[in-house]
Amino acid sequence: MKRKYILPLLLLVQIVFLKIIAFFPETVERLYSNGLYVWISRCSRTVLGSIPFSVGDVIYGIIITYGVVWFYKNRKMPWKEKLWKTLSFISVAYFIFHFLWAFNYYRVPLFEKMQIQREYSDADLIAFTEKLIVKTNTIHQAITKDRTQKVINPYTQDSIFKLTQNGFDKLAQQYPIFQYSVPSQKKSLISLPLTYMGFGGYLNPFTNEAQVNDKLPMYGFPNVVCHEMAHQIGFGSESECNFIGFMACMKNDNLYFQYAALTSALRYCMSNIGMKNEKEFNRLKVKINPGILENYKESERFWEQYDTVIDKAFHAFYDQYLKSNQQEDGIDSYSKFVDLLVNYYENKEIQ
Structure with missing residues (x-):
């Protein structure tokens, strides 16, 4: 040959x-x-x-x-x-x-390792979202002292990188499989192209660096960092990394980390409800503090600036990439972490 x-x-x-x-x-x-x-x-x-x-x-x-x-x-x-x-x-x-x-x-799916159910009813989702709204409103109020004001994260991105370890250390005390050591989080040198592609960050599989888009709105920045760190400790599924990132942020002593995780989870849950039941979506939306909705608008305005055919093309490519790597839902697998959230917190406080 x-x-x-x-x-x-x-x-x-x-x-x-x-x-x-x-x-x-x-x-x-x-x-x-x-x-x-x-x-x-x-x-x-x-x-x-x-x-x-x-x-x-x-x-x-x-x-x-x-x-x-x-x-x-x-x-x-x-x-x-x-x-x-x-x-x-x-x-x-x-x-x-x-x-x-x-x-x-x-590897073995996280829902099996943690013995979490995969299915939930619409009633389960609504009940969890109600609980999530209360928790998010509480953290928002604790930070701003004004339910109408959006959260402005005062930390630098480098400070946030250092603060992430606190949440992972506490999470690992409960679940050793999430142990994280030897930090390697970086602001991506290609943040502008990443923004046009519609990505908040990525793990470089060849160097094991957690790459984060440094142009993101700061209120959600900690959650993106924790998501990429979850990839670093060996989890490939986007839904699992969303879930691990959420828990690492919630275990963090810093309220801005908790707020970043809660607003991200709430947005996913509300989106899932909105696709099925517009009336229920509108009923729940009025319960959310106006300041939280302002942060959502801030994020929407940010991404709208870079909304071109480029991000649609890359999302289509990434969708196929995920499907070829054991994630049959493709790009929709990000929102599948709602399955893990609803079932994990069914009989637990969100903390």
Whole structure:
């Protein structure tokens, strides 16, 4: 066999292998997520966490630049030859991607580990949302002392990075599986492109850096950071990371973290209700403090500035990416964390 065919063939082998290991989540959980990955992620964050800028973004920039230059220089190369070389690169990147992080997509689902039900009724959702509104109003009032004023987060983004550890430490006392150590949170160097793509942040799977869009409205910034940190500790599902991020924020002593989590969860719940029952949505909306609604409007105005065909295209691409990685609901999987919230807090106080 010619050498140029080896790596493309291995790409096919990898795809088949992933189809097989999807049937063995307990094995992935034991050997990778709670084994090899713990060591890999700790090493990555130890080496790169103290570097003040996003190493992953720089690497992406170098690769993209090299790719453009390579295609330009080899524009006269036969297309078949170019195809085999491109597939070889993809094969290597695909292997590194899974080895360093993405096998976590195939681990045991969080609802099984925490014994949380997946189904809930409309009445369950409404009851939880009522409870969520009361809690969100209470935290909002504690911060602003005025139910009509929006929350303005006084902390810098770097301060928020440091404050996140408090919530994860307390969460880990209750659930050791959420232990987080060796911080590596960064403001993304490509925050403007991320904004146009419609993303609040992302985990770089090659460097294990939690990348956060530094242009986001600050009232919700802590929740985004905690979501990306949940990816760092080995959870691939977006719904699970929303849930873990929510709990880490709620365990935090800082009220601004709690507010960020509560407003995000409330928005998801209200959206789910609004799609099913407009009358119930309107009844619940009037119970929400006007200042909270002002924060929602602030967020809407922010994203409207960057609402172009670009974000729709990237969301369509990301939707397919998620579906190909064990998240059958695609982009809608973000809102699936409502399932976890409603059932987890069914007989518990929100705290």
